Each structure stands twice: as C-alpha cells, then as structure tokens.
Amino acid sequence: MTDAAHPPAHPVIPTASGAEILLRALKDQGVDVIFGYPGGSVLPIYDALFNQNAIRHILVRHEQAAVHAAEGYARSTGRVGVVLVTSGPGATNAVTGLADALLDSIPIVCLTGQVPTHLIGNDAFQEADTTGITRPATKHNYLVKRSGDLARIIHEAFYVARSGRPGPVVIDLPKDILIGKAPYTPPAETPHRSYRPRTEPDTALIARAVAMLKSARRPMIYTGGGVINAGPAASAALARFVHKTGFPCTNTLMGLGAFPASDPQFLGMLGMHGTYEANLAMHGCDVLLNVGARFDDRVTGRLNAFSPDSRKIHIDIDPSSINKNVPVELPIVGDAGRALEALLAAWDADPTPVDRPAIATWWRQIDTWRGNNCLRFTQPHEPGSIIKPQYAIQRLYELTRAVKQDIFITTEVGQHQMWAAQYFKFEQPNHWMTSGGLGTMGYGLPAAMGVQIAHPDALVIDIAGEASILMNIQEMGTLSQYRLPVKVFILNNEYMGMVRQWQELLHGSRYSESYSAALPDFVKLADAYGAVGLRAKSVDELDGVIREMLACDRTVIADIAVDPKENCYPMIPSGAAHNEMILGSESAGGVAGVTDEGKVLV
C-alpha cells in the first residue's frame, strides 16, 4: 500500500484473481477454518482453496449447518466464524443461521457466491437477491461490484462482525469479481469512517452507578451474553466485582458461565425457566445492575410488573438495547469488560460504606427462597424405572466431573435445552452454546461440530431432543468425514416436549401434531453414519450408557428414553410476573388463569 503523499511510480497492476485475493485477505484476518458447501458461482474460490494449505475447509451437508458450525466455532473461541456458500439456494439455506447469529450477537462472516455482475437482476440461474434477503438477518452486508473494493470490503466485514455488538456479515461475491484480477490491500489501520462503537464507559456515570449500588439495601446483579462476548477477562472482572460487593448475581441463558455456577453468590439462571430465587430477587430488589443483557421478554415476563421497585442501571455496548423494553435510570454505553473494570476501580475510590446489615437481611430472604429448592425432582430408583430428564442431565453433569478434558455443551431447542441450562453447571465462559434469541431447533449438532473443530481434544456434547436432532441430522456425515468425536445426548421423550407442555398448560391438553411419530432407530442411525449408538431405557442403564459414551473416542449418539410426561419447571407463564411463577405440576393449575393476552405471547 502507498499513501497519498507518496504515490507509486507506476500504478500497481493486479496479478492475482479475486478468489486468490479473497483467501489472502482471510489469512491476514487470521482465519484458519471455513465451513462451506460448493456450487457453480463459488468454484473459483474452491479452486483457490485447492491450491493452498493455510485455510482448512470443512464440508458440511447443509448450508444452515455451516453457519451454526461457524457460530459454535466463534462462541467457543471468541473469534470470527467464517462461512462459504454458493449463490441462490446456498445463500437462502444459510439465512436461518444468519438470523440466529444476529439475535445471539455472534461474529460471523458469510461469503456467498453470486451470478456475474452483468447478469444480476436478470433472474439468472441460481440468482437470488442475497443482500436483499439477508439485510434484516445480518448486522451488515455487502455486494462487491468492483474488484478494487474486494480486499477492503473483506477486511471491513471482519471489523464490523467483531466490533461493538458482534453479529453476522454477508459478503456477496459475483463470479466475475472472483475470476477477474483484483488488487490487494492489507487491513486498514485508520478507524472506520462511520462505524465506531463506543467501548469506554463514561467515568462519571460509573461513579454514579457505584453510588447507587452502595445505597442499595436489596441489590441484584443481572448479566448476559454481553459479558461473554467481551472476552474471558470480562467474566473474571465480573467475578471480582460480585465478590467485592457481596451482592447476589444471576445470569441469562446467554450469559451462563460468565459467573461460576458453584459460587454461593450465584442464584442460577433467571427468566421463564429460571430459578425461584433468581426471579424473586429480580422482583424484590431495590437496585438492579444489568451488565450486557437486554431485558429480553423471556427474562422480564410481564413488563409492567418487572422488578417494580428497583432503580435500574444498564451497561451495554449497543445503545439501542438500552431503554428499549425497560426504562432505566442510569444508562451506560460501553464494553462489559471495560465497564466492570471501571466499576471495580470506582468501588474502591468511593468511601461510602455498604449497608451490610440490610444486605445480610436480603441474603436471609434469598436463602428462604432458595430453601424452596425449586429444581427438585423425584427419580424412582427401582430397576426398570423410567428416567426423569432432569436426572439424566444431572448424572451427565456429575459423571463428566471426572473427565480431564475441557467440556463444551451445545443444545438444541426445547425442554431439554432448559433442563441443560438448569442442571448442568457452568463454571467458565465460552463453554455453553445454545440458540437463545432465535430458538433454532437444529442448532446444537452443527454448533458442536464447529466447537470440536476449534477444540479437537475437548469433550463436546450436544444435549438434544429427539425432534430437534432430526432438523440437522445430515451433519452426522460431516462428523464422520472429519472423525469428530461429538457426543449427541438425546433426551428422547417422544414428544416435541416444549410444545406438548404449552398445549397441556394453555390449550386443554390437546396435543395437536406434537407427538414424535415414526422416529428413526437412533442406534441404527448412528451405525449407518459410522458412529456409535447407545441406548438407555431405564434408570439402571443410565450411568452405564453415560460412562460408555464418555469413554468412547468416536462420535456417539446416546438415545436416552425419558419420561414423556415431564414438564419443565419452574415456569413463569406468558404474560405473568416473576412473583407469579409456577413451581411444579402441583401448582400448574395456576396457569388456567392465563389470559388471552398472555396466550398471544410466545
């Protein structure tokens, strides 16, 4: 590169093809793996991939899975996940993954092929208006129309994907741009001309936050995916801050692992299927500190009854997340990690003492809520007894304690996902991957694939439901091809359990289309893909199957037959307040009172 003051004697004549320039830019961005699927419009990229060794290509079996795999890679490493798909159906197949990454703020760069520029708009073969279709499903997207823009756009896409609130970025690449010669430019060192998210929090606001927190008699710290996205140092800072203050802490579904689940100051997850103590503490607190969470409707329940008596502080990197659902007294824009470091410093700088007796009373109150033991369940142990799904997760958790490897959990979507969140305890960030915002069935298997690619020696388990797993079951082929020893742990209740639960509670037990009929034999299915299939039909078989699964160095599907009638509790029914939670089926009669207004909510 030359700068304006020293123009080159001769203009640089590009010698490499667009496809080669693309790979060079990816290398300069530190990319080591791409999840993709070939097709006509991206053949030049596949040709360039063929001639190099720096970037590994993982061939998925469906483009949606490529994006979820890249999400798993990104969430478990903190790096940008990269996807490559062809034009038309390749791009449209990727849309669900992009929407998933958008709602969960996962950094992805998705390269899509496109018909050559002169054919755009002609309804050419495998043409789709990819930038049009993906505009609301991405953080940003680009159509490269000039070879001279190619390298700059790729670098910019990585910057946009990982900066501020991360998200998916699409680069649509017409075939002529890939074949024609293009100049290379390295990543820019100048700030982006328009996108410069604020990361450093305002110190005056941080000092006000500390003053508010020190005045609290019933404080609560509520943190979300923003702390995870801010990197492991942010989670470490959170733990120091929670310990320094002595305040209780809860995490959202997206935020699990940011604060160690085993810590006595952790109240568990909050929200629709959160713990009784977390939700009641949210309801009863007088000062609420939100770090990197977005007052999502799964968390707040009925808005006008949400944490009614608290003064609220909200720290978020995305100004549009603040004051969106819940008005807050003190909005602070900034990176969660920087903000927590600033809070720690300001806490020490402010001599005001905390009202320790009031806080001790608050903890006594929390302990009485805890005494309710809201996650209790009864597992009969006579041989032949049916397995309770909660018990299956609990045993999975306990038996993995002996495992020396790093453990990563992904999930599909449904009851099993909530049980995984409730009964598997996460001590570190980036080890829990679940589709929180979009709630995409079929997420967990490809996400586990991406995690295993990034961490070849780790233990990666997809906690699945028998319905969800079938949505991307074709990825068993990918696992087999790359010998990825992912463990698929299916809580097989023979129902779309979460749908069945809502039908039971809200629609008079009319189980319309929620029975998982004609299921495959998962053991034979595993076998067909060259994996190991295991099955536990009753409680006496459970530990043996889990042990065998953990000991196996190959891909495993463990089909765990669990109680089809079990519901996921505690539960805040739609449209209810935190203090109206249902603790178990005994009190589920309470939902008969759900209004039509509540029923329209999902």
Next chain:
Amino acid sequence: MAQDSNNGYRTATIAVLVDNEPGILARVVGLFSGRGYNIDSLTVAAVEDNGQRSRINIVTSGTEMVIEQIKAQLDRLVPVHRVSDLSKDGPHLAREMMMIKIICPHQDGGGGNRAEALRLADAFRARVVDASTESFVFEMTGATDKLDAFVELMRPLGLAEVSRTGVAAIARGTRVI
C-alpha cells in the same frame, strides 16, 4: 406537538448523514417497516463529498421511548455517520416543496375559480409555473402545515393533482449535524 411527558406522543424530524452506498435507503426503510415505526415523510439526496454522502430527513412520530429507540437503531447502521433529532436538539427549519395542479377551464363558468386560485396563490406566495386555458400548476415551498392549508383551499377550485417532495430540514443558527 406533545413533547412533555415520557408517554406523550410526539413528532420528530430526524436528519441522518449516511454513506451514499447501494442499499442504504432500503436499510433505513427496512428498519422502519421491520420494527413497526411510522414514516410520515422521508427525503434523500446526495449532499457532501462529491455525492459520497447523502442526507436523509425523516419525519416520524411515536412516544419519547420509541423515538429514542429509532435514533439508536439508525445510529448503529454501519453506513450511518450521524443522527440528529432536529426537533429536540434546538430550533430548526423544515420545508417542503410542492407542485399542485388545478383544472378550472375558462368556459363552463370556471373563470371565477381561476381568479380565486390566483389570488390565493398570491397570498400564499405560490408561483405559477405552468398555465393553460384549462389549468394551472403552482409551485410552493414552505412548512408542511402551510402546504396542507393551501391544498385544502384549492380543493373546491379544481384541485387535480399534488406532488410533494417531503420535508428537508436543518438546524437554525450555527449548529450543524
């Protein structure tokens, strides 16, 4: 407009400075339709840097919380440089241009309407930019409510067609976006 309470509904005139790249208008419009915000008026034209930057003026309405949300959502679009809430940040000017066609033939006793239309146009400082024995086209620039009032007065006089630009707005004094 109501600007007092947090729950009050208000109209906001928002100016947005953007990179003039393909798809930027679709992005802004898609944001409004996707999130269910109102667009009362929207104008866009290249304004700076040899056409590399455009200014979009949007008139929208909503509660204070919604308008703050609209501004934050606009601001986080990657090609957006600056967002300014002209109706909140201080006094501002907002103008629209309109061309309005009146059909009132000389014959059939329309002569009176023609004279009346010209008189009103004069009073409203509308210019005659086209005339035939059967019609006039008036051009007029001004605040939205002034244009609205003129349209209403022309209605009984043979109003046939209205073409309006939508609002262009700018802050008074030295303040710039």
